[in-house]
Amino acid sequence: MGKNTTNDMTQGNCMRLLVQFFLPILAGNLFQQLYSFADSMVVGKGIGDTALAAVGNTSSVHFLIIGFAIGLTGGLGICISQSFGSGNYEKLRKELAMSVWICLAIGIVITVVSLAFMRQLFTFLHTPEDLMTETLQYFGTILAGTTITIFNNFAMTLLRSVGNSRVPLVAMIISAIANVLMDLLFVFPLHMGVFGAALATVLAQVLSALYCCYYIGREKNLIPKKTDWKPQSVIIKRLTLKGLPVAVMNSVTAVGGMVLQTFVNNMGTSYVAAYAACTKILSLFEQPANTVGLALLTFVGQNYGAGKKERIRTGIREGVILTILINIPLALMLLCIPEFLTSFMLNDTSIISYTRDFLAVTGICLFPLGWLFVFRNGCQGMGHTFVPMLSGVLEVSLRVVMVKLLTPYLAFRGVALAEVSAWIGAWIMLMITYWIYQERTDSFR
Incomplete structure (x- = not known):
């Protein structure tokens, strides 16, 4: 890696830097999501629709727990990218060391608490009894590796914070290929x-x-x-104050997903399987816009550290344009071939038919979701993590209210409308917040 370990994003053409940084992250995230898609294919086709439903049933809880940890590491990366942008390597090294201690502590606590209470949590979510055993078996294994997941995400966040998106790309490619190969080995010949x-x-x-x-x-x-x-308490406190709101935002957002999962669980196992397939597709299709947001997090963080306000404005504007261009073909696919996409994971044609309306509704709203990623990461890159955390609360509130209002009349389509209402509400809130922040001269060094 040598000379290419770091990349200064405070100089040069903004769009070119964003695209160069964005493409490796996108490729890595797509490999990761394609693995997840392949994993669902292996589980659905190799074990059955019920097993796919059991694995899908863990997704919102997984995001609640692991999302907290990933959000925390992302928040820690904000401080590191700002220190790198200002050229203060001594400060950066201390922040890195304290971040490792924070990750270790969080990993241990999450693992112990989650393993102790996961059965009660899935019972609270009205998990169908025929899914409970496989749900606990799958999720218990994932939780046992929580600390590993946290350190893996922090290592990639650290590299991206100093402008290196290529090594995380290769790491995710290696991980994805190994994951699929081990999936095939463990599920088919070994019957695990x-x-x-x-x-x-x-x-x-x-x-x-x-x-x-x-x-x-x-x-x-x-x-x-x-x-x-x-251990240096001042640095730990500052890192925690930056990282904790991002972590809480992820977890609060996941609560909204858990609410939707509860309503879907009450519809029966067939709808749980359909919802699992839909969420896998959406996770894959939202990655390009999400990756633009991640690129902007580093770009804004470094330029904030360097005090370059106008470059931040330019980067955000061009990030919005990128998400629009990216989401046009993706939205068309969700509108035109939803059943074809989910047929790779599901077997029953009646279950596949349930996915049509859900993916059509969410496909139309990929655009505000992309803008949500842009403005959220823009605010966080400037070090403002509290309001983005509040946007997570707004997302939960909208999901809860809308799913209760709509599902009695629209059933599964109501779940989709509740999801997109959360995206639109949070996007509007964060767009206004960004405009306020970027006009404040005291928000920049």
Whole structure:
């Protein structure tokens, strides 16, 4: 990696820098999502629709728990990118060391608490009894690897924060390929069921983390000195205050997903399977716009650290344009061939038919979802993480209210409308917030 370990985004053409940084992240995220899609195919076709429903039933809870940890590492990356943008490597190394301690502590706490209460949580979500055993088996294995997942995400966040999106790309490609191969091995010839699918995920995370750490270790500017590892309460507090709102935002948003999952669970196993397939498709299709947001997080963070306000404005504007161009073909696919997409995971034609309206509704609203990612990451990159956290609360509120109002009359389509109402509401809130922040001269150094 050597000379290409870091990338200064405070100089040069904004659109070119965004695209160059964005493409490797997108490729990596797509590999990760394609793995998830392939994992669903292996589970659905190799084990059955019920097993796919059991795995899909864990998605909102998984985002609640793992999303908290991923949000935390993303928040830690904000401070690191700002320190890199200002050229303060001594501060960066101390922040990195304290971030490692924070990740270790959070990983241990999440693992212990989650394993202790996961049965009660899935019971609270009205998980159908015929799904409970496989749900707990799958999710318990995933939770056992929580600390590994946290460190893997932090390693990739660290590299992206200093402008390197290529090593995380290779790490995710390696992880995705290994994941699919282990999936096929564990599920088919070894007949390990959902436990095998979960174990493959954890082991793939180990490979990714080791690969990233190897390259981080080759960059002297990123390696903390022995004295940097001594716990420093001031730095830990500052990092936590930046990272915690992002983590809480992810978890609060996940609560809204859990509410939707509860309503779907009450509709029966067939709808749970259809919803699992739909969420897998959406996770794949939202990645390009989400990746634009991640690129902007680093771009805005570095330019905020350098005090370059006009470059931030330009970057956000061009990020909006990128999401529009990207989402046009994706929205058309969700509108025109939804059943074809879900048929790769599902077997029953009646279950496949349930996915048509859901994907059509969410496909139309991919555009405001993309703008939501742009403005949320823009605000966070400037170090303002509190209002984006509140946007997560707004998303939950809209999901809860709309799903209660609409599902009695529109059933599964009502769940889709509740989802997109949350996207639109949060986008409007964050767009207004960004405009306010970027007009404040005291928001910039």
